[in-house]
Amino acid sequence: MFFFIGGISPRIKKLDDLPGICPRCGQAALRRVRVDHYLGLFFIPLFPVKKGRTVRLCENCGLEIPEDAPTQASYDTRLAGTCPGCGQKLAPEFRFCPYCGRSLN
Numbered sequence: 001m002f003f004f005i006g007g008i009s010p011r012i013k014k015l016d017d018l019p020g021i022c023p024r025c026g027q028a029a030l031r032r033v034r035v036d037h038y039l040g041l042f043f044i045p046l047f048p049v050k051k052g053r054t055v056r057l058c059e060n061c062g063l064e065i066p067e068d069a070p071t072q073a074s075y076d077t078r079l080a081g082t083c084p085g086c087g088q089k090l091a092p093e094f095r096f097c098p099y100c101g102r103s104l105n
Contacts (some may be wrong), residue, residue, distance in 0.1 A: 014032075036050065
């Protein structure tokens with residue numbers, strides 16, 4: 001009798017050495033990562049099956065930002081009228097988001 005205990009599981013591969021600042025929580029925990037899927041036998045990953053897409057992932061709050069998303073420096077939040085942290089619509093005179101508390105300066 002033969003039993004195969006294995007399967008495909010995701011693994012996060014860090015692509016950056018130094019973390020960036022997360023726009024949601026403000027911590028230095030934003031890293032460029034890729035989620036790859038590995039075939040494993042007895043919970044030991046053997047070889048990659050599928051490469052995932054590259055995203056920026058905050059290790060603190062779990063925020064995922066796609067690679068092609070604009071950065072905070074590329075647009076002014078006051079002109080956009082939305083909070084970059086939570087995405088709520090805001091009046092232009094706000095200095096802090098009333099929903100998540102993030103500074104808009």
